[in-house]
Amino acid sequence: MTKLVRNLMRPGILTCKPEATLGQVATALTAHHVHSLYVSGGDGSILGIITDYDLLAGEWLSGDPQSLEVMRKLTAGELMSTPANTIEASVPAHKAAQRMQDEAIRRLLVTENGKPVGVISVSDIVADIAKKAITRRETVADVMSDVFLTCRENTPVASAARAMTTSSWRSVLVVNPKGAPLGVVSGLDLVRFCDFESDYQKITVAEVMHAALTIHMTATLQEAAQKLIENHHHRLVVIDPDQPDSIPLGIISSFDIVAEMARPESIWQKKQSNNQAGSSSS
Amino acid sequence: MSTGPIGMGQQSEAEREEFEKELKRIIEANNNAGLMLRVIGSLAFQMHCPKYGYLQAAMGRAYTDIDFAAYKKHSREIKTLMAGLGYAENREVFIISEGNRAIYENSHNKLHVDVFYDKLDFCHVISWEGRLEVDAPTIPLSEMLLEKMQIVKINEKDVIDTIMLLLEHSLGENDKETINIARVAKLCANDWGLWRTTTMNLDKVGKLAVGYSQLNEENKIRLVNQVKKSLARIEAESKSMAWRLRSRVGDRVKWYKDVDEVQ
Numbered sequence: 099m100t101k102l103v104r105n106l107m108r109p110g111i112l113t114c115k116p117e118a119t120l121g122q123v124a125t126a127l128t129a130h131h132v133h134s135l136y137v138s139g140g141d142g143s144i145l146g147i148i149t150d151y152d153l154l155a156g157e158w159l160s161g162d163p164q165s166l167e168v169m170r171k172l173t174a175g176e177l178m179s180t181p182a183n184t185i186e187a188s189v190p191a192h193k194a195a196q197r198m199q200d201e202a203i204r205r206l207l208v209t210e211n212g213k214p215v216g217v218i219s220v221s222d223i224v225a226d227i228a229k230k231a232i233t234r235r236e237t238v239a240d241v242m243s244d245v246f247l248t249c250r251e252n253t254p255v256a257s258a259a260r261a262m263t264t265s266s267w268r269s270v271l272v273v274n275p276k277g278a279p280l281g282v283v284s285g286l287d288l289v290r291f292c293d294f295e296s297d298y299q300k301i302t303v304a305e306v307m308h309a310a311l312t313i314h315m316t317a318t319l320q321e322a323a324q325k326l327i328e329n330h331h332h333r334l335v336v337i338d339p340d341q342p343d344s345i346p347l348g349i350i351s352s353f354d355i356v357a358e359m360a361r362p363e364s365i366w367q368k369k370q371s372n373n374q375a376g377s378s379s380s
Numbered sequence: 381m382s383t384g385p386i387g388m389g390q391q392s393e394a395e396r397e398e399f400e401k402e403l404k405r406i407i408e409a410n411n412n413a414g415l416m417l418r419v420i421g422s423l424a425f426q427m428h429c430p431k432y433g434y435l436q437a438a439m440g441r442a443y444t445d446i447d448f449a450a451y452k453k454h455s456r457e458i459k460t461l462m463a464g465l466g467y468a469e470n471r472e473v474f475i476i477s478e479g480n481r482a483i484y485e486n487s488h489n490k491l492h493v494d495v496f497y498d499k500l501d502f503c504h505v506i507s508w509e510g511r512l513e514v515d516a517p518t519i520p521l522s523e524m525l526l527e528k529m530q531i532v533k534i535n536e537k538d539v540i541d542t543i544m545l546l547l548e549h550s551l552g553e554n555d556k557e558t559i560n561i562a563r564v565a566k567l568c569a570n571d572w573g574l575w576r577t578t579t580m581n582l583d584k585v586g587k588l589a590v591g592y593s594q595l596n597e598e599n600k601i602r603l604v605n606q607v608k609k610s611l612a613r614i615e616a617e618s619k620s621m622a623w624r625l626r627s628r629v630g631d632r633v634k635w636y637k638d639v640d641e642v643q
Binding site for chain 2: 172177179
């Protein structure tokens with residue numbers, strides 16, 4: 099069935115007043131973890147949109163004290179793009195995606211009979227792509243995450259903690275200048291800084307990382323699970339057998355294997371026959 | 381020469397010929413050396429406007445120096461070339477400008493030569509990258525137009541040079557004896573500040589031109605039309621995201637460098 103814009107959109111619209119300053123808009127964007135706000139008039143009508151990209155103008159154009167003063171006084175109403183790009187909720191989602199590509203825009207205000215009801219953004223379409231099931235899930239290569247967080251050995255632990263928090267990743271792979279894995283920093287490596295009062299910007303990930311345990315992408319999930327349990331690790335670094343000193347191919351974690359077990363098509367979710375379903379023998 | 385604002389004043393035919401003769405000598409030496417010195421400034425307009433070049437003398441536009449554009453990668457060879465022609469480099473200028481500009485003085489004829497390497501960096505930056513190969517012995521006509529249009533506080537001498545250029549050459553989409561207005565439009569579409577100054581000055585040239593008694597009615601009509609066509613082409617060019625963002629801030633923030641900051 100064709101997905102419609104209303105199936106992928108996020109309902110509701112975050113707004114700010116036209117007289118909001120750039121500083122106030124920045125605070126609201128950060129507080130709501132969003133990249134844009136719609137600027138609404140006194141009657142609730144949408145006047146335009148202001149994005150994090152627009153706010154870059156604040157830094158870009160405040161090279162001297164006089165310009166900074168002007169930019170500090172600039173309002174959302176003055177800097178917004180207007181009018182806001184809109185799309186009807188009943189339109190097929192692929193048409194929204196096409197418009198985003200054609201017009202190089204990242205979000206559309208969704209309307210129902212002309213009345214704003216939500217927003218559909220590039221992120222919503224990407225999230226839908228992420229939901230699409232992969233059919234074959236037998237080896238490490240099928241299940242591993244092939245996009246992951248990396249940093250160099252001199253990265254401060256505070257930066258690693260920040261990246262892990264914002265990306266919802268539980269670890270960072272530490273690599274050398276050529277991308278070869280040097281170690282892994284996990285949440286457990288960082289908890290020691292919970293009560294740390296001194297300047298831990300000076301402490302680098304190289305000082306806290308643990309050794310990376312590796313596995314080949316052709317290994318089975320059983321082999322991966324066995325290696326994790328035997329070594330009491332939560333993740334394995336998947337190396338390229340032809341180029342072991344280059345950037346790894348991916349990371350497979352205990353969570354990836356559990357997510358595979360939770361899939362409706364997984365063997366772990368199939369109904370068991372009566373004589374297998376936990377029956378006790380007489 | 382009678383004194384007036386820089387570049388303005390009555391100049392005798394002999395004085396003008398001295399500059400033109402010296403320019404010819406430098407160009408010949410440049411050609412023999414296989415270098416890429418390209419003429420800019422008042423003498424470039426004189427060379428590229430054979431039909432309307434007389435307006436410089438008629439309107440009191442005087443030569444003050446000889447200006448060139450060149451690539452920085454040739455700066456050493458240019459220094460040797462100029463030394464061979466009797467010019468000594470003011471090394472301080474080259475160092476202070478971080479190699480972007482060189483001034484040469486000739487103690488014999490008292491003329492001085494300015495070389496701008498890689499770009500003209502006054503109110504706005506006009507890059508020479510890939511452009512000095514396009515025309516000779518001057519920079520391309522579109523860069524000649526921009527050389528004048530980038531000056532926020534435009535002087536009468538610059539207005540006169542622009543008038544000559546717009547009268548002499550048609551507007552088009554290439555550089556062959558044509559002011560490549562497509563290139564001007566593209567540069568302006570990527571840089572709101574350059575757009576702001578260029579469109580402001582084009583408008584100014586159109587308005588000032590009608591007041592010159594040295595121009596006939598036909599000249600004035602052509603100039604006004606050339607300005608209109610230029611502005612329309614610049615307006616029609618699709619603008620970059622940065623341009624659109626900068627345009628929303630507009631004149632509230634200064635959009636150009638003060639010339640004193642870069643001279």
